[in-house]
Amino acid sequence: MDMKEQLRACILKGIEGCFADGTLTSGVVPAINIEKPAHQEHGDFASNVAMQMAKAERKAPRAIAEIIVNKLAGSSDLIKSLEVAGPGFINFFVKDDAWRMILQDIDQAGEQYGKSKVGAGRKVQVEFVSANPTGPLHIGHGRGAATGDAVASLLLAAGFDVQKEYYINDAGNQMNTLGLSGLLRYKELLGEKIEFPENCYQGGYMKDIAREVITKHGDRFLNVSQEEGVAFFAKFGGDVILKGIDEDLQDFGVRFDNWFSEQSLFDQGKVDSAVKEMQEKGLIYEQDGALWFKTTDYGDDKDRVVVRSNGVTTYFASDIAYHRDKFARGFDWVIDVWGADHHGYVPRLKGVVQGLGRKADDLGIILVQLVALLRDGVPVAMSTRSGEFVTLKEVVDEVGRDAARFFFLMRRSDSQLDFDLELAKRQSADNPVYYVQYAHARIKSIFETARERGVAPDFSGGVNLQLLESADDLALVKKLSLFPETLESAAVNFEPHRITYFLQDLAGEFHSFYNKSRVIIPEEPELTRARLFLLHCAAITLKNALTVLGISAPERM
RNA sequence: GCGCCUGUAGCUCAGUUGGAUAGAGCAACGGCCUUCUAAGCCGUAGGUCAGAGGUUCGAACCCUCUCAGGCGUGCCA
Missing domain, CATH: 3.30.1360.70 (Arginyl tRNA synthetase N-terminal domain)
Incomplete structure (x- = not known):
């Protein structure tokens, strides 16, 4: 308690x-x-x-x-x-004694310190990134990836049973566009004069894909029907791009438990059956030859089309089937991480969830705002239309995984984020990542020195905590004690930034302590042991907090 | 037009879900290394919480209106 x-x-x-x-x-x-x-x-x-x-x-x-x-x-x-x-x-x-007792809890809990059981094993799914397989991940996806991954591991630490899922939009128009883009680049590389439409994917990666097809299959797609060519390039390109996305995510330290295909919903008839269920419940009606979902019943501005008058389902139909499937898979709680530009879809999806007979809150939606990329305070020009966007891979390669993750998680996901590449690389106190990691490395270094001087940090014989009586000792203890409640509130509110703030706060407390208090004092071995124990607990807390964000805690810097 | 989000120090942002005298980091200024990592610390300065009303013992936070910025408002995905 x-x-x-x-x-x-x-x-x-x-x-x-x-x-x-x-x-x-x-x-x-x-x-x-x-x-x-x-x-x-x-x-x-x-x-x-x-x-x-x-x-x-x-x-x-x-x-x-x-x-x-x-x-x-x-x-x-x-x-x-x-x-x-x-x-x-x-x-x-x-009482000071009560505060000091917390150190024993921390030591005993070790890697478990901060975790709780509020989730009580409830099954929760976090779906994030879910970028269309039509191009590499850009920096905005990076923020979504860092946020989704951190929320998932926060919920895990809070005692939930968590699954991470990536939804692959491998059905619909954009796949045809992808196929056409590939086919045209292919023809172009083989010497045909082509007109490249504006709505096709402009990025250089389409040429790479076309080149790969040429090495593997030669020019045989010059002689097939347009339909067959587009279909091939859609499949081939989608696979290549998705593989690249997976690699980029892994380099970023993000692994999914499940990759869910939109197409599979159609193949298994789940879109049709979902629409049918909603029709039977009277939530879908026909008008002007199309089928409409009564999202206005749930606070939406207008009803939304599910099946167009030409018989083709909309993306929204897939979404109904997808979320129905999520709950059918037994999740008590379903969380979607979206770009903030999709905020208009919230009432619609909440409506679907209620139409399925669930509470609106059974679906949690995290909206992630834009990232403004800067270099030394100057905005880096980006334009999606021309395909000149900065990719996640470029950012991770330049600043490193740890700095990238920390920066993405530094602000409330609701607010826009300035990401300064030069600041993220800087090795000074200006850079919060290094500031925090340095605190951990510094503690480890003190233990190294303690070992060298024969002050073995073995606490098994007990530690006289009473000796931790200075204001700085106690201030550090009190800061450490805040971790469990910080972790819990960060988890249930989907707010990983609370952990980055906590880390900076704790690191500050430690650095301040370090400057004022000597740890290794040869003439006072008991106090030395007590202070080492305190720092041992600080290191545990720093490391646990960094780990939950997917950031390393270096032993040395 | 309607809807959602945002507005807090010069800049970037927190603010424990309604608590006491609103906080941090940059930037500015002044100090601290013969010492366990200066990738660090200490101090000074900086505010009409966009504005106006309301709710109550008490409001940056809740309600109403106004202003400013962003986004959304397809039988696109």
Whole structure:
């Protein structure tokens, strides 16, 4: 039980005690809030129960607080002192010993420190990237990849049973366009004069694909029908591109548990059956020769076409079938990571989910905003139309996986992100990645020195934690203690950036500690051991936090 | 037109889901290496939380309106 829980239980008991002896009379116990005050002077924790009870008790908040404080005095060995402050807050000061005990928890938990069981094994699926197999991943996909991967591992750490999935849009018009693009480049390379349409894929990778076909198959596709040629290049190109996407993701440290093909939904008749189910439920109706889904029932601006008047299904039809299939596969919770430009699709998909008989919240949607690429503060020009976009691979090759992931996760996914390539490469405190990793490496270096000097960091014989009594010792301990709740809230809110902020905060606390406090002190072996134990716990926390984001914790820098 | 998102220090952004005196990093200025990694630390300065109303003990956060920017609003994917 963590400190907040203990305090909550303690307050509850106190209030009930007050009711019992008549010092409080309403008999109504509000939800007990425990928060961390912004200012140190306000204690380690504070509660606003007295203010919440004011109305029911018909007493001034401060008077109620006094009554509760009197009842609480000496009731818990966690509490050093408590006071009434401000408009009626009860401030709690926790005993130093209680703080220091946390170190033993951290040591004991090791790699598990910070993890929780709130997920209770519920099955959750995170679907992300899902870029069309019509070109290499660009930097925007990179942010989606980092975010989806981090959210998945956060949820895993929070006790969920997580699957990561990539949805392959291998059906529909864009595959024909891909096939045509390849075929035309192929003909061009073989000397035919061609007109390359504007809506075809302009990137240089199409020529690479055409070249590959020439080496493997020669010029035989010059003599087949347009239809056959397009079909071949669509399949061949799609496969090559998807393989490249997978490689780029692996270099970025992202691996999927499942790759799900849109085409498979058609092949297995799942699109038809999904449409049929919705029709039977009366959620799909016919008008102007097309079939429409009543998304307006769920807050959408207008109803949406599922099957066009020419009989061809829309992308939305696939989406209905896909999400129906996800739930049919037994997921309790389904999470989609989308580019923010798709935000208009949220009501529509939420409608589908409800139409399937699920709660709207069973589908979680994370919208990831644009990335603005900079070099030394100057925007890097990008244009998707001309195919001159910066790829994920280029960025990872230039700045490295760790820096790229950290930068992608530095901001709330909802807000736009400036990604400065030069800053990401810089090896100084300006660069938050190095700042954080350096903290870990520095601790490891201290242990190295300790070993060299024969101060073996073996804690099995017990450590005298009482010696950790300086303000800096305790400040570091308190920072470490925040990790579990930070991790949990980052997970359930889909907010990996809380971890990057926590890391910078913790690294700062450590660097500050390091500058003020000596760890290895030959004439004080017991204190040396205690401080080494503290840093051992700091290293565990730093490493666990970095790991959950998919970033390495170097031993040496 | 309608809908969604954003607006916090010169810049880039946090702000524990309504708490006490709004925080960090850059940039600026001034200090700290004979010491376990200076890829580091300490200090100074910087604010009408876009604006105006409202809700209550209490608002950057919730409601209404206004302004500014971005995105969406296909029988495209």
